[in-house]
Amino acid sequence: MALLATPIINGSALWKIVLASALGGIGVVIAFGLLVLFLTRAEQVRARHGGERVLYLLGSLVCGAFCLAVVAVGIYAMAKKPATPAPKGTKASAAVTPASPRR
Amino acid sequence: MSASDIILGMVVFTAVCFDFTNGFHDTANAVATSIATGALKPRVAVAMSGVLNLVGAFISIKVAATIAKGIVNAHVLAGTAGLSLVFAALIGAIAWNLITWYLTLPSSSSHALIGGVIGATIVASSVHQVKVNGLLSTVIFPALFSPIICGLVAMVGTFSAYRLIKRIGEKQARKGYRYGQIGSAALVSLAHGTNDAQKTMGVIALALIAHGDISANHFYVPFWVKLSCATAIALGTMIGGWRIINTMGNRLTDIESPQGFSAESASASVILASSYYGYPLSTTQVVSGGVMGSGLGKQLASVHWDVVGQMATAWILTIPAAGALGGVAWEVSRIFGKGSAAGSIVIGVLAAIGASLIFQLAQRNKIGAKDLDRSGVTPEREAERAPRGGPPAPAAATT
Numbered sequence: 001m002a003l004l005a006t007p008i009i010n011g012s013a014l015w016k017i018v019l020a021s022a023l024g025g026i027g028v029v030i031a032f033g034l035l036v037l038f039l040t041r042a043e044q045v046r047a048r049h050g051g052e053r054v055l056y057l058l059g060s061l062v063c064g065a066f067c068l069a070v071v072a073v074g075i076y077a078m079a080k081k082p083a084t085p086a087p088k089g090t091k092a093s094a095a096v097t098p099a100s101p102r103r
Numbered sequence: 104m105s106a107s108d109i110i111l112g113m114v115v116f117t118a119v120c121f122d123f124t125n126g127f128h129d130t131a132n133a134v135a136t137s138i139a140t141g142a143l144k145p146r147v148a149v150a151m152s153g154v155l156n157l158v159g160a161f162i163s164i165k166v167a168a169t170i171a172k173g174i175v176n177a178h179v180l181a182g183t184a185g186l187s188l189v190f191a192a193l194i195g196a197i198a199w200n201l202i203t204w205y206l207t208l209p210s211s212s213s214h215a216l217i218g219g220v221i222g223a224t225i226v227a228s229s230v231h232q233v234k235v236n237g238l239l240s241t242v243i244f245p246a247l248f249s250p251i252i253c254g255l256v257a258m259v260g261t262f263s264a265y266r267l268i269k270r271i272g273e274k275q276a277r278k279g280y281r282y283g284q285i286g287s288a289a290l291v292s293l294a295h296g297t298n299d300a301q302k303t304m305g306v307i308a309l310a311l312i313a314h315g316d317i318s319a320n321h322f323y324v325p326f327w328v329k330l331s332c333a334t335a336i337a338l339g340t341m342i343g344g345w346r347i348i349n350t351m352g353n354r355l356t357d358i359e360s361p362q363g364f365s366a367e368s369a370s371a372s373v374i375l376a377s378s379y380y381g382y383p384l385s386t387t388q389v390v391s392g393g394v395m396g397s398g399l400g401k402q403l404a405s406v407h408w409d410v411v412g413q414m415a416t417a418w419i420l421t422i423p424a425a426g427a428l429g430g431v432a433w434e435v436s437r438i439f440g441k442g443s444a445a446g447s448i449v450i451g452v453l454a455a456i457g458a459s460l461i462f463q464l465a466q467r468n469k470i471g472a473k474d475l476d477r478s479g480v481t482p483e484r485e486a487e488r489a490p491r492g493g494p495p496a497p498a499a500a501t502t
Binding site: 010013014016017018020021022023024025026028029030032033034035036037039040067070071074075077078079080 | 159162163248252253256257259260261263264267268270271272275276279280283286287290293294297361364365368369370371372373375376377378379380381382
């Protein structure tokens with residue numbers, strides 16, 4: 001989308017935001033639900049099937065790892081977020097002149 | 104002490120006050136759903152959120168000074184007159200934050216600040232000093248897209264969660280999602296601290312540049328600015344904006360733990376993804392979109408559209424209203440001379456009186472932590488009651 005020939009919305013970035021949000025937002029909810037499901041099933045079969053229980057626990061471990069990985073990526077994104085680019089034509093981050101020059 | 108020194112002191116103090124109002128106005132973003140489902144006790148939730156806001160404010164030191172970068176021409180903010188303009192803008196933003204808080208409406212503190220700057224700039228200079236492209240790309244379009252994206256993600260997430268619940272079993276699932284809500288609320292709190300505290304840090308840093316305390320060519324944010332902004336937003340969060348928490352958690356839709364988890368996860372994802380790709384967002388609008396989406400994901404009718412309408416109106420009005428208040432503040436201060444300390448002192452005193460009146464009015468229909476405490480509603484009770492007639496009625500439902 002453009003106004004006066006200057007791009008306003010970066011379509012590529014917007015698409016990436018949608019994908020990342022869907023992966024994080026929906027992925028975590030499903031992974032966390034599966035984590036609870038596998039833990040519940042592991043508890044239910046504890047006394048009967050040892051092998052089945054291990055499989056459920058492994059599944060829950062994978063889901064838990066996915067959730068933690070998403071959180072880690074989120075914190076990384078927070079720490080590494082880009083600073084808003086400076087307006088064109090300004091060298092410094094803000095072209096503000098002092099009220100009275102100080103030494 | 105010169106007029107410039109006095110105005111700088113007032114700008115710094117008012118910016119910290121704005122950060123405080125930002126904290127208690129936006130507490131709901133992170134903890135409203137966790138409180139509404141009983142996953143956390145209200146006091147525990149706001150204390151946790153406050154600490155994480157404090158931590159979040161220090162996670163990234165890259166200041167998103169949206170105000171000077173692309174919204175208005177930077178030279179408008181130069182010198183003593185620029186300091187007065189920023190002061191008027193902050194007064195406008197704080198006033199709108201308090202008005203919407205009184206009306207129990209979640210609105211964007213960031214948009215209030217931007218509106219204040221735009222309004223004061225138009226009145227002080229001209230409408231041509233506002234960069235339309237910058238306003239559209241960094242404020243308006245993200246404000247339109249972000250709640251929709253978050254709403255859709257939360258809707259699909261909630262739909263998926265309820266499909267899984269049928270396999271897991273009601274009680275275990277709800278108990279599990281309550282634990283998950285604590286983690287997702289923590290992540291949103293961190294993201295809020297990172298995003299919002301830095302906007303105020305940017306305002307103070309710009310004032311220091313205008314005053315000549317920091318070189319524009321070697322821009323940095325002094326540690327005392329970071330510490331005071333982080334502390335102010337954390338304290339504001341810990342005070343707990345119960346009025347808006349009630350709206351976000353109880354009045355917008357009937358929230359259950361899987362919905363709360365979906366809404367918070369979607370919000371955190373959208374906020375962090377957008378921040379990473381350089382689109383500053385209003386956390387309030389994103390979380391509101393997520394809560395609405397979680398309502399739609401379970402049952403279309405469970406969204407209270409009248410409250411959504413009120414909120415949408417507040418969103419649309421935020422920039423023009425904060426702008427009008429900022430413009431009025433600038434005009435009043437100009438009576439005493441452009442860039443005079445007396446003008447800034449007068450509007451500061453008037454703003455303090457106005458804030459005091461709003462707080463007194465709010466005491467008439469006060470909402471406190473006890474009114475919102477639903478920690479007694481166990482996952483078992485939630486599961487038993489939900490299939491028949493939805494979750495228990497909210498403790499405090501104001502109009």
